[in-house]
Amino acid sequence: MQAVQKAALAAALSSLVLMGAGSALAGDVVITVTGVQARGGDLLVGLQNAAQFMKHEGDHGEIIKAPAAGTRVVTLKDVPPGDYSVSVLHDLNGDQQMALANGMPAEGWAMVRGETLRAAPTFDQVRFTVPASGDARVNVAMQYPSVR
Incomplete structure (x- = not known):
């Protein structure tokens, strides 16, 4: 992610825990987050549709307090059919924004196909x-900066 644009990434990963109302035609989204490191802080997991993408908005999300290392699974209920992005932030400092x-x-x-990104993503990429x-299953792999 050498050329990531500061504002775009911060907006996409900052406020991911807004919850929306269910729909009559809705399913569950099961998100498997791999490679979580036990660094403290909270794991913010959320969905955004195309109109919300890269903004401080989202319809469905969950917070995992002080996640243990390994794989975490989050189930978001009553998600209406459509296209979404999933964003995960390991918020170490508790400000609900990506620290840069x-x-x-x-x-x-983490984002869908995040390991392939080299710049700020487009909605179609993720x-x-x-x-x-019915339901959907998504796997995302955590990306962490090198500890120095």
């Missing part, structure tokens, strides 16, 4: 679909 150092992430983060027929 020299324009680069200073806290752990989206997945919740089908009208």
Whole structure:
């Protein structure tokens, strides 16, 4: 993520825990987050649709307090069908925003296909679909800055 734009990444990962109302045609989204490190802080997991992407908005989310190292699984209920991005922030300092150092992430983060990103993502690069027929499963791998 050498060329990540500071404002774009901070906006995408900062306020991920807003909850929305359920829908008659809604399913569960099961998010498997791999590579979580036990660094303290909270893990913020959230969904954003195309209109909310890279903004301080979101419809569904969860906070995992002081996550243990390993894999964490989050189930978000009653998500309407459509395209979404999933964003995860390992918020070490408790400010619910991505901390940056020299324009680069200073806290752990994850998005769909995040390991392939080399710049701020577009919605199409990180989206997945919740089908009208039911539930969706998404796997994301945490990316952490090197500890120095």
